[in-house]
Amino acid sequence: MNLAQRVKSLKSSPTIALNSRVQQLSKEGHDIVNLTVGEPDFATPLAIVERAIAALQQGRTKYGPAGGGLALRQAVSSKLLQENRLAYAPEEIVAGCGAKEILCHLFLALVNPGDEILLPAPYWVSYEDQIKLAEGRPQIIPPEVDRANHLLLTPAMLERFATPRTVGLVLCSPNNPAGSVLSPESLLELGAYLTSKNWWIISDEIYEYFSFETPHRSLLELYPELRSRFILVNGLSKSFAMTGWRVGYAAGPAAVIGAVKTLQSHSSTCLPPFIEAAAEWALSQGAELMRVEIAAMKAKRDLVVELAQQLPDIEFFSPQGAFYLFMDLRPLLAKSEQYANGSSLAWCEALLDQQKVAVVPGEAFGTPGYLRISYACSPEKIREGFRRLALFIKA
Numbered sequence: 001m002n003l004a005q006r007v008k009s010l011k012s013s014p015t016i017a018l019n020s021r022v023q024q025l026s027k028e029g030h031d032i033v034n035l036t037v038g039e040p041d042f043a044t045p046l047a048i049v050e051r052a053i054a055a056l057q058q059g060r061t062k063y064g065p066a067g068g069g070l071a072l073r074q075a076v077s078s079k080l081l082q083e084n085r086l087a088y089a090p091e092e093i094v095a096g097c098g099a100k101e102i103l104c105h106l107f108l109a110l111v112n113p114g115d116e117i118l119l120p121a122p123y124w125v126s127y128e129d130q131i132k133l134a135e136g137r138p139q140i141i142p143p144e145v146d147r148a149n150h151l152l153l154t155p156a157m158l159e160r161f162a163t164p165r166t167v168g169l170v171l172c173s174p175n176n177p178a179g180s181v182l183s184p185e186s187l188l189e190l191g192a193y194l195t196s197k198n199w200w201i202i203s204d205e206i207y208e209y210f211s212f213e214t215p216h217r218s219l220l221e222l223y224p225e226l227r228s229r230f231i232l233v234n235g236l237s238k239s240f241a242m243t244g245w246r247v248g249y250a251a252g253p254a255a256v257i258g259a260v261k262t263l264q265s266h267s268s269t270c271l272p273p274f275i276e277a278a279a280e281w282a283l284s285q286g287a288e289l290m291r292v293e294i295a296a297m298k299a300k301r302d303l304v305v306e307l308a309q310q311l312p313d314i315e316f317f318s319p320q321g322a323f324y325l326f327m328d329l330r331p332l333l334a335k336s337e338q339y340a341n342g343s344s345l346a347w348c349e350a351l352l353d354q355q356k357v358a359v360v361p362g363e364a365f366g367t368p369g370y371l372r373i374s375y376a377c378s379p380e381k382i383r384e385g386f387r388r389l390a391l392f393i394k395a
């Protein structure tokens, strides 16, 4: 079959494929410890659900405006002011079906064929394919850590991969999959460097509520002079455990926001209005609504650190946010004949086959030789997963 060139280089999301395999094994009766999940393990707060039900009963069941209704964009505007100290008018805000759709439309709006986008690894899997879909070229920046295993992003690292064709940079802090958070010092350093460049800065802040050591700060708050090139992307999936509701948004220059809205008007059309009603209310409550859940996630972060420290030959990035632990398997792989080619994919497949523990191999994030563990599950599951992981490493 003659498929279009543009889809031939795309791969389907490896995390979604892995999840299907895990579900299949579970259906067959295997006792799987699934540490692949990219969504909070707690339920959407009931009060949010009730807002959607009430809106359905009031008949908000027809098309809504492309780009999000005014009330929702006003709710985002108030949230950005109160929680992020950023002033955006509703005309500078677009809401759509998940941050994923917003990002896809953003790359389509900003990237011309052959344009390069700097993408620090490890990176969330969809950025790479979305940039390719826009016929751009992702320039992947390999990871570097400091002595305390904090993942770094420095001007020197960007400078090494920047070319005259560079048009943008993707930032993701707190980071999926690394669990890292850019410190205020590194944001200041990066901001100073970026003011001298004419690049788009796409700042994915979807894990902002899961920043465990320091409150989340957007680079734009520290460097307001970047505003004309800065696009902040966020959504309700992670912060309010609303992954299935599909609510994402972006704030940025009105021309960019307008282009995203036009693209949406020709694809998904709009967010369902009854979902908007629930999202407005969630945004008006803010992080306070999720205080208990966020504290529980932090306690699980502490647990995985304690357990990971007991594993032999395993290093991991210092996890300060999101809900992931990113392990460096390379010292372990180097010691084994079977995996000496550095394939964490083969290692993770064997872990699933032999110990029935599912994790995501680093290949999915541009970093073979690593793996991602999601700790968005019960402490019992986490303990059992690490018990089996230790057995597998020993074997």
Ligand SMILES: Cc1ncc(COP(=O)(O)O)c(C=O)c1O
Residues within 6 Å of the ligand: 038, 097, 098, 099, 100, 101, 124, 172, 175, 176, 204, 206, 234, 235, 236, 237, 243, 246, 247, 248
């Ligand atoms: C870093 C990052 N950005 C964006 C998204 C997309 O989120 P959603 O489309 O559910 O809003 C995800 C989801 O896993 C993510 O991890």
